[in-house]
Amino acid sequence: MSAPEVPLSILDLAIVGSDETVADALSGSLAMAKAADERGYKRIWYAEHHNMSSIASAATSVLIAHVAAQTERILLGSGGIMLPNHSPLAIAEQFGTLASLHPGRIELGLGRAPGSDQAATRALRADPMASQQFPQDVRELQAFLAGASVGGVTATPGAGTNVPLTILGSSLFGAELAAAFGLQYGFASHFAPTHLQEAMALYREKFQPSEQLAEPNALAAVNVVIAETDEEAEVLFAEVKRQRVGRFLARRGHEFSDDELNHLIESPQGQQIIGMMKYTAVGTPDTIRPQLDDFAEHANADELIVSHNALTSEGRIESVHLLADAYQTAMV
Numbered sequence: 227m228s229a230p231e232v233p234l235s236i237l238d239l240a241i242v243g244s245d246e247t248v249a250d251a252l253s254g255s256l257a258m259a260k261a262a263d264e265r266g267y268k269r270i271w272y273a274e275h276h277n278m279s280s281i282a283s284a285a286t287s288v289l290i291a292h293v294a295a296q297t298e299r300i301l302l303g304s305g306g307i308m309l310p311n312h313s314p315l316a317i318a319e320q321f322g323t324l325a326s327l328h329p330g331r332i333e334l335g336l337g338r339a340p341g342s343d344q345a346a347t348r349a350l351r352a353d354p355m356a357s358q359q360f361p362q363d364v365r366e367l368q369a370f371l372a373g374a375s376v377g378g379v380t381a382t383p384g385a386g387t388n389v390p391l392t393i394l395g396s397s398l399f400g401a402e403l404a405a406a407f408g409l410q411y412g413f414a415s416h417f418a419p420t421h422l423q424e425a426m427a428l429y430r431e432k433f434q435p436s437e438q439l440a441e442p443n444a445l446a447a448v449n450v451v452i453a454e455t456d457e458e459a460e461v462l463f464a465e466v467k468r469q470r471v472g473r474f475l476a477r478r479g480h481e482f483s484d485d486e487l488n489h490l491i492e493s494p495q496g497q498q499i500i501g502m503m504k505y506t507a508v509g510t511p512d513t514i515r516p517q518l519d520d521f522a523e524h525a526n527a528d529e530l531i532v533s534h535n536a537l538t539s540e541g542r543i544e545s546v547h548l549l550a551d552a553y554q555t556a557m558v
Contacts, residue, residue, distance in 0.1 A: 232522040234549070235269040235531040236262050237305050237416065237447055240282035240289065243538055244481070251282040252289065254539025259293045261543050263300040265550035271305025271335055271531065276342035276350065280473050287320040294328045303333035305412065305531070306394040308341035310356035314363050315381055318370035322384025335392040335412060336364060338400070361403055364391070368407075390438055392445070401425035401432075408436025415525065416447035416533045419504040426526045446527035449506035451535050452514050452548045463508045466535045470503065471496045506535070511552035518552075 238258060242251040259270050272283040272290060283289055290302045302324075307317055317334070325332040338360035340347050347354060356363075370381035371389050393404035393411050396418030404411035411429045415422045426444055433442040451466055453459040471490050472482050482490065490496045507517035522530055534545040 232519075232527065233268040233529045234518075234553075235271070235301075235445070235529060236267055236546070237271050237273065237531050237533045238283070238542075239273055239275070239533070241539075241542075242280050242282050246539070248282045250539065252292070254542065255282075255289065256293055256296060257539065258534075258543050258546055259297050259300065259302075261546045263297040265546060267300060267546070267550070268529065269301035269303060269333070269531075271303050273305050274308050274311070274337075274341045276311075276340075277346035287324060290324055290332070291327070294324065294331060299331075301331055301333055302328070303392070304335045306335035306337040306392070308339055309336050309360060309363050309367070310338060310340060311342075311347075311350050311352045314367035315370055315376075315379060318367055318381035318384035321389045322371065322381055322387045325387040325389050326383050333390045333392065334367075335394045336367075337394045361407075364393070364403070364407065367391070388438075395425070397421055398425055398428055401429040405429045405432035405442070406434060408434050408439050410439060410443045410445070412445040412447065412531065413525070413527075414447055415505045416449050417502045419502065422446065422505070422525055430526070443528045444526070445529045445531050446522070446525035447505075447531045447533060448518065448521050449503055449535050450514065450518075450532045450545065450549060451506060451508045452510065452545050452552070454510060454548075456509055456513060459508050459510060462536065463506070465537060467491065467500050467503065469537065471499050474499050511548050514549065515552040 238255050240251045240255045242248055262270055272286045274284060274286045275281045276284050286304045286307060294302050321332060321334050338357045340352065366376055368391065369376050370384050371387055373385035391409050393400050393409050394414060395401060396414040398421060401411060413422055413425055429444055430442050451459055451463040453462055468487050468491060472487055475490055475495060505521060507514050509517065518530060534542045536542045536545045
């Protein structure tokens, strides 16, 4: 069978399970990347989040380096680097180093949100107003990666690597910026579904060709909960929703009891968090592909980037294989 018309990629948050260490989570991410590489997924992205005990991908470029050294083909990048937390020069040097070590396999997704709370923003020494300079910072980063001297400074490593950029977002701002700069665009519909269709339409309508991209190319993120039977998938999805609510509403150092979680899920806050998972495909290898095909059409997406929502590292690796089985192909 031929490869899917819409390529499949992976967003990995390097989730730290309740009974896992950070080392366990990172080991699981590597194993998941190896499985994805073997099964022909196009790319894996890692997200920058800070001060979240359940996510181990804060040092995104370090994790990319670790995975790139132990995989062969799959593209690796950030989904994303929160540029207001960093100087464009530092990111050009980090990803320029990666691109020099792994030519043709490194890419750079950029977001303008902090990826953290106010305490973490202070600890990062980040300017709370830095997001207002996001378009200018993207241009400066492009210049460093192209090899230009910016204020008498050249990025070494970085200069001349031209690491491809993707603008990430969940609103119309990112869509319009990606279109104006002629860059790939990724929409975070796996947790922010509201403006998906409007943003995708705006991106395609306003797109201006660039040296990086001649035509618009848009990715849409979607959650996947897949199992051997539909009944297993539904049970798993119910627990995924419970854990998602618990993760978002948890107070540091406190784990909710089952009764507390039951109450929280039915609360307005809980229902709002569950609503963030509007775009979730749930089922078996036989039933999930039509759902993803329908979502790709609904989103007008050139590619789907999948968040595998199993509860353990082993479960996420199995999910990678089951979803590849849904397409009965190595997807290459």
